Amino acid sequence: MAESGAQFMQLQIFILGILWEGNNHPYEIKKLIQKNISDEEIVKVNDGTLYYRFETLLKKGYIEKIEVSRENNRPERTTYGITDHGRDALKRDIYKSFQNFSNLRSLYASLLFLKHVDIGKIIDLTEKAIERTKKRFQLQNDSQLPEWWGIYSEKVSENIDFITSHARSNTEYDLEWLEKLLIFLRTMATDNV
Incomplete structure (x- = not known):
């Protein structure tokens, strides 16, 4: 399965964020991802994907090689660090x-x-995400079947109801957690003052 744009973004954020904390080796970062993010829908990581992502970040100038070492008959081990350009990219x-x-x-x-970011800006973006999600939820509740469904709607109405119910539940769940996130962020902003 190909890496989605969201997975690409999640993996890049994770790599750059870990490297901001200190220089590291791709294999150690892979272990951190597998330990802390077990859901492969969020970040799917295998050696090929990980090393390809490191090469991409290196070419973009977001990371740099810090040290290349070799022990006994083992392959070379490269330690990477984040650059200022990489810090900007992470933000x-x-x-x-x-x-x-x-x-x-x-x-x-x-x-x-x-x-590593401005919490005030994150709060603003979260408030906007809440508004968009509320609008999406309202549209889902107000929506009716398009006219082109015509006679087909009777044949699949239970299926449509099931799908619609699932979509509404997911949106409602996201809205609930976005509002909890907003409270968390506001507390974080207050604590950092």
Whole structure:
């Protein structure tokens, strides 16, 4: 299965965020991801994906090689660090994940590294995400079947009801957790004053 844009963003945020904390090796970062984010829908990581992402970040100038070492007959081990350009990219990606909110899971990696961004801006973006989600929920509750369904609607009405109910439940769940997130962020902002 190909890596989705959301998974790409989550993995990039996680790598850059970990490297902001200190220089590290891709394999150690892989272990951290597997230990802390067990849901592969959020970040699916295998050696190929991880090393490809490191090469991409290196080419963009977001990270740099710090040290290449070799022990006995083992392969080379490269330790990486984040650059100033990478720090800027991490901030941009965190803001972008809040701007493009689709569901709460799409924010997991960003939530781990909030200390590197302006919490006031994150609060503003979260408030906007809540408003968009409220509008989506209202549209889901107000929606009717399109006319083109015609005679088909009788044949699949239970199916449509099931799908609609699921969509509404997911939106309501996201809205509930966004509001909890907003409280959490406001508390965080108050504590950091």
